[in-house]
Amino acid sequence: MNILIVGGAGYIGSHVAREFLDRGHSVTVFDNLSSGKRENLFPEAKFIHGDILDYTGLSRAATDRRSAGGFDALVHLAAFKAVGESMVNPEKYSVNNINGTINILNAAVEGGIKNFIFSSSAAVFGRPEYLPVDEAHPTNPESYYGFTKLEIERFLGWYDKLKGIRFAALRYFNAAGYDVKGRLKGLESNPANLIPVIMETACGIRKEVQIFGNDYDTPDGTGVRDYVHVSDLAIAHAMAMDYTSKNDKSITVNLGSETGISVLEIVEAARRITGKPIPATIVGRRAGDPAKLTASSKKAHDLLNWTAQYSDLDMLIKTSWEVYRNI
Numbered sequence: 001m002n003i004l005i006v007g008g009a010g011y012i013g014s015h016v017a018r019e020f021l022d023r024g025h026s027v028t029v030f031d032n033l034s035s036g037k038r039e040n041l042f043p044e045a046k047f048i049h050g051d052i053l054d055y056t057g058l059s060r061a062a063t064d065r066r067s068a069g070g071f072d073a074l075v076h077l078a079a080f081k082a083v084g085e086s087m088v089n090p091e092k093y094s095v096n097n098i099n100g101t102i103n104i105l106n107a108a109v110e111g112g113i114k115n116f117i118f119s120s121s122a123a124v125f126g127r128p129e130y131l132p133v134d135e136a137h138p139t140n141p142e143s144y145y146g147f148t149k150l151e152i153e154r155f156l157g158w159y160d161k162l163k164g165i166r167f168a169a170l171r172y173f174n175a176a177g178y179d180v181k182g183r184l185k186g187l188e189s190n191p192a193n194l195i196p197v198i199m200e201t202a203c204g205i206r207k208e209v210q211i212f213g214n215d216y217d218t219p220d221g222t223g224v225r226d227y228v229h230v231s232d233l234a235i236a237h238a239m240a241m242d243y244t245s246k247n248d249k250s251i252t253v254n255l256g257s258e259t260g261i262s263v264l265e266i267v268e269a270a271r272r273i274t275g276k277p278i279p280a281t282i283v284g285r286r287a288g289d290p291a292k293l294t295a296s297s298k299k300a301h302d303l304l305n306w307t308a309q310y311s312d313l314d315m316l317i318k319t320s321w322e323v324y325r326n327i
């Protein structure tokens with residue numbers, strides 16, 4: 001099939017592109033390289049250097065293959081994703097995430113693209129009312145970033161009803177790790193997530209890891225989260241595309257490992273695997289951080305036959321260290 005991957009030069013997008021290529025699909029990546037990297041592009045995929053805010057260029061890309069049958073599916077990963085920044089500069093998130101998505105949806109309609117895979121986030125839920133968080137959990141985003149993702153899910157619902165676009169909204173929990181086959185080495189730009197921060201400390205780029213609170217109601221007092229390996233996420237995109245195209249139905253699913261891992265467990269595993277001391281200091285809690293957040297991915301299992309296979313703690317750290325040890 002012909003797949004257009006918007007944001008395909010980024011951290012998750014490059015893994016998704018690799019997975020579709022591995023499955024024999026023909027891939028076109030559309031990206032402005034604002035945080036994506038040229039080294040994340042593959043010679044077998046076509047690359048269009050463009051911005052989702054430039055509707056003319058985007059619509060040219062989406063209609064590019066129309067005469068040859070068009071794109072069968074579009075994967076949309078292009079967004080800003082820094083939760084903290086979205087609270088001080090919501091305008092930037094309104095424009096890139098929301099206006100950008102409306103452009104992509106309109107270009108998909110123009111290009112006759114019927115399957116739409118969207119990178120949503122666990123941030124749509126906000127503070128958990130029960131665990132594990134399933135898709136029926138109330139959505140109450142605590143950040144403007146999470147709000148943009150939820151709004152986009154609503155737009156998708158309308159374009160499904162009005163324009164026949166079948167979508168898969170994939171609510172990722174904490175994405176981590178690098179390609180299990182070691183083929184992708186493009187580091188995330190300005191990482192704010194825990195595992196990259198730990199890796200940068202192991203490499204000496206940072207002096208220490210800050211642990212935000214050790215007095216939570218969790219076994220070791222540090223925050224517990226659900227980490228899902230990026231190779232597992234990539235596989236889920238291919239399965240989601242199969243689902244929307246074969247069943248002519250839209251879905252919204254959580255993608256998590258269903259395992260809670262604490263901050264301290266990650267730091268300790270990283271010390272063991274890297275052999276580096278990785279200094280860590282306990283600092284105060286961050287506002288809005290829940291003690292624990294874990295996913296139920298039962299729906300993804302039931303509908304897509306997807307289960308995380310690479311998301312155990314050692315695999316998350318080992319595949320990350322394989323990339324960071326060589327920088």
Ligand SMILES: NC(=O)c1ccc[n+]([C@@H]2O[C@H](COP(=O)([O-])OP(=O)(O)OC[C@H]3O[C@@H](n4cnc5c(N)ncnc54)[C@H](O)[C@@H]3O)[C@@H](O)[C@H]2O)c1
Nearest residue numbers: 007009010011012032034035036051052078079119121175
């Ligand atoms: N990393 C996570 O843990 C996580 C969790 C939940 C959801 N997500 C979502 O997954 C998606 C991918 O995240 P990522 O971690 O790979 O981030 P990333 O920053 O590496 O990837 C985003 C890609 O989109 C491109 N992009 C951004 N704005 C663009 C624009 N205006 N025009 C064209 N391209 C543009 C960037 O250059 C980059 O290649 C995002 O939508 C993010 O919100 C990520």
